[in-house]
Amino acid sequence: MSCYCINPFCDRRQNPDDVGNCLCCGTSLLINDRIRLVKPLRALTDDPFTYIEVFEVDDAGTEWNPIRKWRVMKVLRWDTPKLVKLIEQESLALQLIQHPNIPESTVYDFFTFVPNNSRLTLHCLIMDKIEGHNLEQWIESNGRISQPLALEWLKQLVEILDVVHHSDFFHRDIKPSNIILQPNGQLALVDFGTARRLTNTYLAKVSGSGGTNTGRGGRYEITAVVSSRYTPLEQIEGQAVPQSDFFALGRTFVQLVTGTQLIDLPKEQQTGKLIWRDKAPQIDNPFADFIEELMAPLPVQRPQTTRLILQRLEKLPQQIKTYKLTNSQIFKYSKYALMGLVVVGGVFLSIPLAANYLVTQGQKLETANNSQGAQELFNWALKISPRSNRTISSFYFDKGSRNLDNPQLAKKYYELAVKYNDKDASVYNNLAAMCQLLGDISCVKNSYEKQFTLEHNNWEGHYGLGNFYESQGKYDLAQNEYQIAMQKSEQAIPAIAALSRLKNKNKDYNAAIYLATKGLQKTQNRELQASLYKDLGWASFRQKKLNLAQQYLEKATDLDPERTDAFCLQSQVEEALNKKDDARISLEVCMLGKSSLPEVFMWRQELLDRILKK
CATH class of the missing domain: 1.10.510.10 (Transferase(Phosphotransferase) domain 1)
Structure with missing residues (x-):
């Protein structure tokens, strides 16, 4: 047997296993008083772009880990900060992730070593060897x-x-x-x-x-x-x-x-x-x-x-089983036999009952992810009874609503709901929301246009379109849609809150206060109230009315403890009032809380800029 020198710049790294120091460069062959390099698992090279060497090692262990093992050791050849950061992260990951099929490593398995007569510090990471x-x-x-x-x-x-x-x-x-x-x-x-x-x-x-x-x-x-x-x-x-x-x-x-x-x-x-x-x-x-x-x-x-x-x-095995069954010749023959009976005259089933049967079977196929088979049955059901369209559309609408965490899939189901019933305004509203998440601008506009054609007084659609225009930076169009929503219904409180927020962003603080006050008079919904109080606090803060701003923002966070934007504003108000301890707590919530609002990211960046300047 032989062992290897750890020094990457040694000219002859292979040594007999019965010597203590490298015969070429004099570096100790016993690393960290426990490790001997048995063989390289990657070819040793002088290529400067090869920054990691990997060895199979004989690990005699430590007093905290006394079991002698055959293990693997990575050696970082270059001690540049980014590379050191990566191997440190790997060490931390292997320490914290506990799974029998992930290499095990402990805090004592990460260390540094300096070869003989060298200024180079090698970072070494040992882990269990996984055979296979x-x-x-x-x-x-x-x-x-x-x-x-x-x-x-x-x-x-x-x-x-x-x-x-x-x-x-x-x-x-x-x-x-x-x-x-x-x-x-x-x-x-x-x-x-x-x-x-x-x-x-x-x-x-x-x-x-x-x-x-x-x-x-x-x-x-x-x-x-x-x-x-x-x-x-x-x-x-x-x-x-x-x-x-x-x-x-x-x-x-x-x-x-x-x-x-x-x-x-x-x-x-x-x-x-x-x-x-x-x-x-x-x-x-x-x-x-x-x-x-x-x-x-x-x-x-x-x-x-x-x-x-x-x-x-x-669920996949059952879905695969269903798919194979519905694509088999026996299923196809039986399906068409049923169609024939229905078309000829409904020998065994009445027309509505046959259509309902086909819809039910189609729903089962769609649930098993056999969309093609499902739509075949749905189309036959429509030929038998056109009124089946509402049942099929409702089925796809429900599937879309159950998959809102996957906008692409939800969009697919809403489009199928529209395919089978293009007279349902609520489907277009939901389809527009998914298209907005996916950045499909054409789909958003088309969906809202069709919704407005079906329901002239639908305030939710105008509110959603305003939200879309705002996300595109088209604030004048957004404001117009919010105002239309408010004109369409007294229930359009979300549009009032959105317009108040937009007025604050445009520094029209008096208009923001008017709208927020108006909205508070019309709603008992705690989340909407929190949004409106936040806007009152925002406007009051910008108008230098610090105590009033603090009252509004405290009301907002009491009503909705997850309003990250309110905590961001509250931290700024408390800082201006020299309430440093309170400001620190609000600031922590601002930085760590969830939010998709652009102003929250802007406030966080302003804070980071201030910290860096200090």
Whole structure:
């Protein structure tokens, strides 16, 4: 046997295992009084761009960790601050994430070492070695995987990710080469060198002044990590979020179920989506659709949490079974036989009963993610009884409303609701809201125009259109829509609150006070009252009426303790009144609370600028 010198600049690093110091450079071969480098797991090179070396090591342990193990050690060749930060993050991640299929490392496994006669400080991280082959190697030898194995592997990986994400980390570099198939058949996730901790500081860095409802719309991440073809656009732009891991997971499974390198798969010219299904004939549509959903272009279009993915995976086997049944020849023959009986004269069923039966069966197919089969039955039901359109539309409307956390899916269902009944104004209102979240401007305008055609006095539509114009920075158009909403109904209190807020943004404080006072006289809703008191406090603060502003803002936060914007204003008022302790508490809520309002991001930035100037 032999052992290796840790000094990256040593000319002859391989040594006999019975010597204490390197025969070439004199560096101790016993690292940190416990570690001997047995063999390199990556080729040793003089390439300056290779900043990490990885060794299998013999670890004699410490007095806190006395068990002698064969382990793996990463050695950072360069001690630049950004690289040191990454290996420190990896050490912290492995300490805090506890899972049997993630390498274990302790606080005593991260240390520095200085080679003989060198000014270079090497940062070293030891972790348990996970035996097995990575999936990049495995797929090269075994080819594409079956659907049952893909379902099992996906569940295993999501269960690991569930622990990772609930430990407030996300991986940022999921790909086949970072997944190990162990001898016991279990998958392990490795290489946490790019893992990121999900802290409020991190969220502040990726939250821009034009924030979205997710609060993660900015461009200030410190380090963008990219693995070609597995990394989503938001991560390439330095805005990685936990849902970025799901995109990489979807791309990984495309490679596994096709047995094809991603670079060799064609793409759709307009969308950039991979064209892969023809190379995975063993994967049924419900599972393929789910993989596509994991790879959706925007984070908000993907499943939002690991728990949601696990819930979906529990239902997939039944959905696949239903899909196979409804696409079988027996089902098709029986379906058309039923149609024939109905068309000929309703031998066994009356016309309304037959239509209801078809609608019910179609709903079952849609619930099983067989949209094509469902719409076939719906269309037959309409031919038999056109009045079925309202039932079908209501079904899709309900599905859209149950999927508001996934705007892309909700939009799809609302569009289907419109397809079957284009006379329901409420569907257009909800469709417009989803299109606004997705940035589909044409869809927003068309949906509201159709809603106004159906219901001339619908104030909610004008309020929603005003909100859309405001998000586009078209304040005059927004103000006009809010005023129309107020004229349409006495119930349009949200429009009053929105217009009052807009008047404050435009520094028309007297108008803001008038509107907020008017709104308070008309509503008992606590959240609306909190918004209106916040606007009174905002206007009073800008008019230098500090004590009055404080009273209004305290009223707002009492009514709604989650009004982040009110706490931001309150911190400024308390600071002006020299109430430093109170201001500090309000400021903390302002900085850490959830908000998608542009003014909140502006106030936070102003605060950070003041702190930096000090």
